[in-house]
Amino acid sequence: MATGAQTEQVQQIEEIEPFEAQAEIEGGDVVLIDTREPHEYQEAHLEGGKLVPPGLLADEIATAAPDKSARTLLYCRSGNRSAIAAAQMQRMGYENVASVGGGILLWQEQGLPIVAAKGMTAEQRERYSRHTLLPEVGVDGQLKLLNAKVLLLGAGGLGAPTAMYLAAAGIGTLGLVDDDVVDSSNLQRQVIHNTDRIGEAKTASAKKFINALNPDVEVVEYGMRLDASNILDVIADYDVIVDGADNFPTRYLLNDASVRLRKPVVSASILSFDGQISTFVPFEGPCYRCLYPTPPPAELAPSCSANGVLGVMAGTMGTLQANEVIKLVLGVGDPLIGRLLLYEALGTRFTELKVRRDPECPICGENAPEIPESEMGQFPDYDSFCAG
Amino acid sequence: MATVRIPPVLRPKTGGAPEVEAAGGNVGEVLRALTAEHPQTAEQLFDAEGELNRYVNVYLNDEDVRVLDGLDTAVKDGDTVVILPAMAGG
Secondary structure, eight states, X not given: OHHHHHHHHHHHSEXXXXXXXXXHXXXXXXXXXXXXXXXXXXXXXXXXXXXXXXXXXXXXXHHHOOOTTSEEEEEOSSSHHHHHHHHHHHHTXXXXXXXXXXXXXXXXXXXXXXXXXXXXXXXXXXXXXXXXXSTTTXXXXXXXXXXXXXXXXXXXXXXXXXXXXXXXXXXXXXXXXXXXXXXXXXXXXXXXXOGGGTTSBHHHHHHHHHHHHOTTOEEEEEOSOOOTTTHHHHHTTOSEEEEOOSSHHXXXXXXXXXHHHTOOEEEEEEEBTEEEEEEEOBTTBOOHHHHOSSOOOGGGOOOHHHHOBOHHHHHHHHHHHHHXXXXXXXXXXXXXXXXXXXXXXXXXXXXXXXXXOOTTOTTTSTTOOOOOGGGTTOOOOHHHHHHO | OEEEEOOGGGGGXXXXXXXXXXXXXXXXHXXXXXXXXXXXXXXXXXXXXXXBOTTEEEEEXXXXXXXXTGGGOBOOTTOEEEEEEOOOOO
């Protein structure tokens, strides 16, 4: 009789008290398995507990507990699921399995230690669960994102998609620098704005979108153009800067200021069907001037307003920028340091080029002059430099 | 023959072609072959002394020719020469 057999099996399970389990765990040589669902595990689990949800037991237990003769303790919320899993494992040939009676609830009631997700509310744990499930992010990584401050130069073709994904990712503070207002010709690519907000300041329009998407994000508006007199004050507070500026003077000024303050810059540019992106981390890799020592003359530097730009290509480059920012904040993966990635939308082709630090670079090279504190805020005239 | 990748700003000077085949034993010869075929590209690639303009980056495959032998960098059949100007669009 099926039910009788099952009852018999459950009765054969060894069940131990939380304090006994704790003693065994401290003694070492114990495999500890959490037989709950991922979202429960994220909220709180036992230290060293490996997650194997009930539905995945057959597939994943061999990886989590490769040795069938090893002492293996199972726990869940209240002790039911772990007892069923223990029975299943015994049928699979595990010889020394026990279920922790009363589960993590009783464990906590008895004052035994757990690993809990600190610093996030229940809503945040739910909202960012698809991030925290990734081992490369986890709760700690999400907290880094929530505490990060990222400044976006431009809330336009690049800044719009970058801001949207950074806001969704829960970047705690997003600074937006843009002195422009929303125009109907922006809406083919600047998807953070909309038809109702034509004529509004771009920073205000972007803030509305971001607040509606994610109330965790604080938006700081800078309705100005960055120049030598204000750039250091604006960028000083930020961890990462995203360059989506639409002109060369701002790009060179940002580079020189960010090298002085040692701020990483994720830099992209777009024109017609083509985009470029690289990540400049001062003194770790090249800077923008190592790549482009001199700006091109005006006739070789057409703008998107003169030449056109494919809207979705701007979106591709903007989301690549957001990806770089998130990796820098988390400290995972390989950012585009020393690499320039080209994207051609017509051919759907990516090309990667090497970018070297230039020992002769006037900004970050070996012979670059030390900037005394008193001259920190003084910069050359970039408008004439770029017009030359 | 090498393949020369033409950036968007120069495509009006190559009849719109994003890539041009050009022959030459080194990067300078390949670029000269390009300017012979499409004369309007010359003034944007080279200065009055015949040197590469400072604002034009040229790569042989994935390496900047500035860290190789500049215009003297040897080119093999099937190599790609990438012409890359800075862009400021955002």
